Each structure stands twice: as structure tokens, then as C-alpha cells.
Amino acid sequence: MSVNLQLVDLTKKYRDVKALKSVSLELQGNKIIVLLGVNGAGKTTLMRIMAGLEDSDSGQILFNNQNTEPKALRRVSTLVFQKTAMFTMNVYGNLAFGLKIRKVPREEIPKRVEEALQAVRLPEFEKRRAKRLSGGEQQRIALARAFLLDSHVLLLDEPTANLDPNSAIIIEKAIISKKSSQRVIVMATHNLNQARRMADEIVHIHNGEIVEIAKPADFFENPKSEITRKFINGELDF
């Protein structure tokens, strides 16, 4: 049976700004769900709430039909940030960090790290200083670090922003290879071409509200919402 994540009436306010206005969504495993929207639409806030890094002001998150608090959400999800963060360690230390916390047997860790590096096409990078790698390499390491944990919910916040096309394609392929019935993958982006290439389902979020949910063909060819049509045509004022 496929895993599922349900967001029910989530709201979030920062001072006077409503970042999320009653967002409800049902997400299934074996799919890549792309969150599309302009900057400031609420994508990152929604991702952080799904990752358990922030609490919503109201609403619920159900994982496999169970109400799940932020702390428990952090145990089943992993977020790859738009701006890559690396610990002051070598690549191996960065990758092994989450595995050690999740008490993976010590003898398994080197092999799993090696496999994860192969998946993002950075073999033999174990001993390199993570912070001294290029932006694209760091992003691939961040992705490998998230892959390693085999989380049920994989959240990717603009994982290819500011990357060269070659690195972006490598990352896209690596993400697609992680599709599984036991994993919900949500990727936030404002890149329409990437959404078309990768999405099984597109969720368009605007001003903290979901304005359209559709399969890529319907989303691009026959958008139901006027806001989505304007977004696709680059006519949206924000």
C-alpha cells in the first residue's frame, strides 16, 4: 500500500502576512508532486511545515491517516533546502550524520555513503571538504544526504535553483530514480519547464492558496484557473 500525506486546512501567519490560507492537499507515494508558484507564494512555508520545521497556526497533517505533530514529521521526512547548508566536515561526515543519528549500524554506513555518492555522480568525494565544493556539487551532496535517509516524505525546495543545466539534469534524474510507493516526493519550483519534465501532478500555489491541482498535460494545455493561465503565460502581477 502506498504511503500518503494529507494536509488539512493549514494556515500560517507571519505578523500581519498570511503565508498560508487554509491549504488542503492529499499526496500519494510513487509520484512526484511539483509545487509551482511565484516567489513568495507560500511554497517554502508549506515545505517547512511538511518537514516539521515549523508548526502551522491551525490545521492538521496526517501521515498514513494518523495526525502527526512536527516532531514526528521530522522522523519520516527530509527537506533539501534551496540554499544548501553544509556542516564543517568532509563529505563523508556530512552524509553519515543523519545515518548515525538514526542509529544505522556503523559497518553499513560507508557502503551506503558510497552508493549515495554514485547516485548523484560524485564518486570518491568522501574526503573532500564539503564547504569547499562548488554550488552544484554541494547541491548534489545535499540531495545524496537526503536520499540516504530513505525517508517516506522527501521534500525538495527548488533543488536546482542557480545550477548549470548539466548539474540540474543530473539532479532531476536522481530525483526521478527515487520514486517509490513508499515515498511521497514534493518538489517546489518556479521553473515551468522543470515542472513539465518531472511532475506527475502539479499544485499551483498563489498568495498562500492552492489555485490549481492538475496533471502536467492538463495544467499546461487546459488550466482551469485564470491565475494559473496568467502564470503560465508570464502575465501574473505579484
Added chain:
Amino acid sequence: MADIIVQAFQQAINLITSGNPEVYATVYRTIYVAGIGTLLSCLWSIPIAVVLGLYNFRGKWFIKGIFNAFIGIPTVALGLLIYLLLSRQGEFGYLHLLYTLNGIAIGQAILVTPIIVSFTANALGSADSQLRDLAKTLGASGFRTNLILIRETIWSMVLSVTAAFNRGFGELGIATIVGGNLLGETRVLTTAIAIEINFGAFDVAMAYALILMLIVIVLALTISLIERVRNEDVSWSKLVFWRGLGGN
């Protein structure tokens, strides 16, 4: 004036190379009181800094403000206060610490507390908030997240402890008032400089000052080298000899 400086250099070299036991003992005592004072202060300053840097609570700004304000406390004022506490009639007179090296060390521990607390708390507080989120999203508990943030800012902590050591190493007020500047017992480099000036022996005073500065500079350079080796992942020999010559 230039003559005095030249003579002072010669005198300093003579003092260092002559094997004069009192000179070496004075240097040792100075390092001892500053070292013990700094280590002692770390016992309470670092935990206080961790709480101030990593946790939010009511009135935190006020406590941080107090520590910031005391960074520049005059050493004579603090020396006087500690003197009164350690004197025979004082609350801690029974410890018999007045005119001892350990008495000076305790005074210096109090003196450097605001430096370690303020610098370390600021470093922890300004640690990249994304690292906190990263640790959490990788499954770290709150405690483990704080440990990783401490690890990430460890170098700033080393620098704050070094600054604290230097402050203790170069202070005069506490060493004079609490230590009493007893020859062969509590005389340290700063009090030795002061007394040599009183005797009109400027060249000897300057020589002690040069030794004092030499030790501070060597310590600072050593710390900088360790930091560069740590950050740049290069060998010691390459860093010292090649980079020192301006190579890449």
C-alpha cells in the same frame, strides 16, 4: 628614546638568554595565573554562553547587556573588590588566597568571564540558522542540534578563550592589588614592568614588555596557523613555509 628601545631589545635578548631563573619564573607565573584563570572561567562562562546563545527566554537581552558592559571593567576596580573579599576580614578571608598566585588566577577568572560569555554567546547566536534546520531535518534532537551548532562555532569559542587569556595575561590591576607583587612569589610580567619603571630601569621594563608582547604574538600566530590548517586542509609544512612566502 631610540637608544632606550635598542637597549631594551638587547636587554630582552640578554634576559632571555642569560638563564636568569627569576625571569623564567616570572614568565611561568604569568602564564600560570592567566592559564588557570582562563580555564577556571571556562567552567562557568561556556555553559552560560551556551544558554544565552542557543536558548530564548525572557530578559535574555538584559543579561547579555550586563555581560557586554562588564567586558571593559577596570582591573583596578575589580582588583579592589576581590582584595576586600579575600582580605582577612573579607567573606573569603579564611581561604588565605590574598597575595597568592591562585588568588590572582581567581581574580582573572572573574575578569575574563564577560569576554568568554559575550563572544561565545554572540558566535552561537549568529550561527547559520539553516544549520539548525538542517540538523533537525536529518533527525537530530534539540540537544544534538545544539551540540552540532557548538561544534560549528568551536573556532569562535577558541578565539574568545584566547582573547580572555590575553586579557588576563596583560592585566595589571588584579595582579598588583590581589597578588601584592611579591618578588619570587607573585610577581608577574606586568607587575615586574611597573616596578622596574618605578626604579627607573626603563630598559629592563621594556625588556619585560617585549617578552610579554612576544608571547602574545606567538600565541596569536599559532592560533591563526591552526585555524588555517583546519580550514584549508593543507599540511603544516606547506602552510608555514610556502604560504608564508606568498605561494598558493
